[in-house]
Amino acid sequence: MKDKLLKILDEFYDLSEAGEENALAKILKISNKNPSEISDIVKELKTDDISIVYEALAADMKNWSDFFLNEAKRIIELAKKSDIPADVLVYLDEFINIDPEEFKYSDELVDMMKKELKNEHPAFRYWAMSMIADFRKEGDILSTKLFENHLTDPDWRLRYWAYIYLNEIRETGKYKLSLMDKIRSKILKPYKFN
Structure with missing residues (x-):
């Protein structure tokens, strides 16, 4: 999970707007499959990447x-x-x-x-x-x-x-x-x- 997430985050700012929306949906999907891991991963991320993860997870406040x-x-x-x-x-x-x-x-x-x-x-x-x-x-x-x-x-x-x-x-x-x-x-x- 971590490697998949880091790859998406690494490429995020090179994407088109539609690509960014798709990446946010992927981050949410990956996180929903592995909710217990995301807290530990977030602790290791830099500010820009945390911002992306927070934006993705904020789309599903019922679960996050x-x-x-x-x-x-x-x-x-x-x-x-x-x-x-x-x-x-x-x-x-x-x-x-x-x-x-x-x-x-x-x-x-x-x-x-x-x-x-x-x-x-x-x-x-x-x-x-x-x-x-x-x-x-x-x-x-x-x-x-x-x-x-x-x-x-x-x-x-x-x-x-x-x-x-x-x-x-x-x-x-x-x-x-x-x-x-x-x-x-x-x-x-x-x-x-x-």
Whole structure:
């Protein structure tokens, strides 16, 4: 299985769009035949390849929700042991292909991320906000309150992202960003946590 999967991943970016779709279907089929092996294989892959596997598996959340919840837990734990947590937490960006409506653990994932909003390292707080924004249920007042709390975060990047997410959620324009944070967001990188 591993060799087949690695061959598909190695050739993936040389394929046409139709070829990529076919490759994603093959990855899902191979993974569905060998679900217990895929977790170990993913641990050895580089970021680009993990992204491809996640995209393939996200097409079948009925069978892969457990995998994705475990991956989120694994990524958080690895980041806590890392000298540069952002280099590990960036893997959470690959959850973009997951449909929150089909992911049976959306609530558990949001709860896990709410705990990380208290983490001292700003990278954890950033990715927690990002994941909560993507997976929270419509009308989740607690998430909104937590984001509001981060409008006064000691780190300007977190204030910026809290402002962005709150304005996306509420669409009211009620929230304001300080002039200094607006300037910082234009000349600095509000997504850089290394």
